[in-house]
Amino acid sequence: MDVVVESPPVRDEKKVDTAMIGGAPPIVFESFASTQRDSTIIKKEEKIELTKAEMGEVREENERLKTMLSRIVSDYQSLQMHFLGVVKVKDQSAADENPPAAAELAADEPDDLVSLRLCTRPNAAAGAAAAKRRKGNHERTSSSSSSAAGGEEDDVDGRLSLGLRCAISDEDAGGEVKAAAATVMNLSSDSSGHAAGAGEATQPITNKASRSSSGGGGGGEGADDEVMQQQQAKKARVSVRVKCDTPTMNDGCQWRKYGQKISKGNPCPRAYYRCTVAPNCPVRKQVQRCADDMSILITTYEGTHSHPLPPAAAAMASTTSAAAAMLTSGSTTSTMHHMPFGGAGAGIFAGGPTTISTATSCPTVTLDLTAPPHSLPHHHHHPYAAAAGGFDHGSSRALPAAWSSGYLAYGGIGAAARPSPFGQFGGMVAARPAPPEMHLFGAGGGQTATASAAYMQRGIGGGAPAAVTDTIAKAITSDPSFQSVLAAAITSYMGRAGGAAAQNK
DNA sequence: CGGATTTGACCAGCGC
DNA sequence: GCGCTGGTCAAATCCG
Numbered sequence: 363m364d365v366v367v368e369s370p371p372v373r374d375e376k377k378v379d380t381a382m383i384g385g386a387p388p389i390v391f392e393s394f395a396s397t398q399r400d401s402t403i404i405k406k407e408e409k410i411e412l413t414k415a416e417m418g419e420v421r422e423e424n425e426r427l428k429t430m431l432s433r434i435v436s437d438y439q440s441l442q443m444h445f446l447g448v449v450k451v452k453d454q455s456a457a458d459e460n461p462p463a464a465a466e467l468a469a470d471e472p473d474d475l476v477s478l479r480l481c482t483r484p485n486a487a488a489g490a491a492a493a494k495r496r497k498g499n500h501e502r503t504s505s506s507s508s509s510a511a512g513g514e515e516d517d518v519d520g521r522l523s524l525g526l527r528c529a530i531s532d533e534d535a536g537g538e539v540k541a542a543a544a545t546v547m548n549l550s551s552d553s554s555g556h557a558a559g560a561g562e563a564t565q566p567i568t569n570k571a572s573r574s575s576s577g578g579g580g581g582g583e584g585a586d587d588e589v590m591q592q593q594q595a596k597k598a599r600v601s602v603r604v605k606c607d608t609p610t611m612n613d614g615c616q617w618r619k620y621g622q623k624i625s626k627g628n629p630c631p632r633a634y635y636r637c638t639v640a641p642n643c644p645v646r647k648q649v650q651r652c653a654d655d656m657s658i659l660i661t662t663y664e665g666t667h668s669h670p671l672p673p674a675a676a677a678m679a680s681t682t683s684a685a686a687a688m689l690t691s692g693s694t695t696s697t698m699h700h701m702p703f704g705g706a707g708a709g710i711f712a713g714g715p716t717t718i719s720t721a722t723s724c725p726t727v728t729l730d731l732t733a734p735p736h737s738l739p740h741h742h743h744h745p746y747a748a749a750a751g752g753f754d755h756g757s758s759r760a761l762p763a764a765w766s767s768g769y770l771a772y773g774g775i776g777a778a779a780r781p782s783p784f785g786q787f788g789g790m791v792a793a794r795p796a797p798p799e800m801h802l803f804g805a806g807g808g809q810t811a812t813a814s815a816a817y818m819q820r821g822i823g824g825g826a827p828a829a830v831t832d833t834i835a836k837a838i839t840s841d842p843s844f845q846s847v848l849a850a851a852i853t854s855y856m857g858r859a860g861g862a863a864a865q866n867k
Numbered sequence: 868c869g870g871a872t873t874t875g876a877c878c879a880g881c882g883c
Numbered sequence: 884g885c886g887c888t889g890g891t892c893a894a895a896t897c898c899g
Contacts, residue, residue: 618870618872619871619872620872620890620891620892620893621874621890621891621892622873622874623888623889623890625888632890634890648890
């Protein structure tokens with residue numbers, strides 16, 4: 363829609379120019395010599411011709427965009443219909459199965475988590491395929507990838523759509539998000555095992571933060587569940603590994619450096635940053651270069667923002683908070699070992715570029731966005747896989763919306779086709795041609811990570827936080843294991859929140 | 868001059 | 884208890 367809106371001003375401008383050119387001169391030039399007037403008129407005519415040609419091009423472009431838009435809309439609608447149909451089917455099957463409580467599911471029955479995931483998955487075939495993968499040693503092989511590829515765009519679309527829905531809620535019924543990247547997520551119970559190696563701190567960030575926030579006490583014996591949860595939520599961290607030449611990653615948020623330390627095992631100092639968007643925001647991040655590869659920047663986020671964020675910053679914030687919620691949920695239900703994705707992690711651990719590592723003391727999600735996922739399934743995603751526009755008109759609190767904002771803001775995936783009826787950034791996309799690398803997002807898992815890494819190198823520090831966070835989001839959300847985990851975590855998280863709210867009442 | 872960064876000191880957790 | 888280490892504080896310094 364914005365596409366249409368975007369163009370007219372240009373046209374109007376040119377009309378103004380034309381009017382000025384054609385209208386004023388005759389009066390002005392009356393007093394000039396005829397030769398001068400002729401040459402001037404010729405020049406003006408040339409300008410007019412040029413302008414007309416440009417206008418024609420603009421019109422053509424406008425038409426193209428309109429066509430594209432209509433195609434996107436129709437695609438979106440068909441996807442939505444598909445999604446609703448699948449949800450219906452899933453609801454029915456879920457009712458038939460009479461599933462147990464979510465908490466029990468998370469703690470005891472991995473397969474139940476799968477069913478939970480299925481509830482949020484629009485594509486039954488894709489869901490079944492993913493479930494198969496999960497049940498079958500949670501391994502992701504080329505063969506499994508091919509089966510997954512059968513779902514292709516619908517598959518991806520559905521996963522995200524579901525995760526989001528589950529997470530956020532009842533609103534945005536038509537919202538959909540597609541993940542373009544298929545990145546392997548690793549899960550283990552030992553943080554020392556992840557690929558980050560020496561670069562990533564193996565020791566947990568101690569809860570010194572609680573010293574300032576809770577007054578130095580640390581809670582003590584009588585800490586109730588709420589306090590415990592807060593502490594755990596605070597502990598939960600999301601670590602992002604990215605190739606970046608700049609001192610820090612531009613994630614769209616405002617940070618103030620408050621300390622720097624040389625940590626053991628890494629010659630590069632670790633910098634400590636605090637969010638300064640709001641005075642009392644508890645969010646902190648640590649930035650450190652990888653000891654093995656100085657070009658890799660490791661950024662670890664901790665905490666949840668206590669203030670509204672711009673879309674770009676919300677993307678990262680939502681990613682981290684979602685991951686934190688997942689980890690918190692896992693640790694509260696029992697241990698991460700009991701979570702189904704523990705097995706998945708063991709299976710996938712061998713080579714994924716993106717890892718999720720959890721330690722009993724300090725669960726951490728590590729997103730390794732520095733290496734191409736060579737062993738990943740090759741998904742053929744639709745170019746506008748990030749049909750996340752549906753969430754955008756929700757609010758920044760909506761996890762998917764934030765995640766999707768990257769695509770929308772940078773015209774990456776969506777540049778070719780976008781469900782702009784729901785995308786508030788449609789105009790930006792139209793006005794901003796997508797970088798070539800971004801188109802690769804839609805090509806498949808392997809290229810996706812490579813492309814994202816390349817794009818991030820450009821974006822980081824250069825003002826493309828959304829691209830970074832979006833890549834992260836894709837890495838997280840495109841993995842079925844993570845999605846089921848996330849769904850379980852969110853369910854658990856929201857359940858607790860709801861319970862707390864009920865208690866407050 | 869105000870805000871951001873630097874940097875040494877301090878504190879707490881943890882292992883021995 | 885002691886030392887090591889990570890995390891934070893706060894004064895000094897820098898910078899726009």
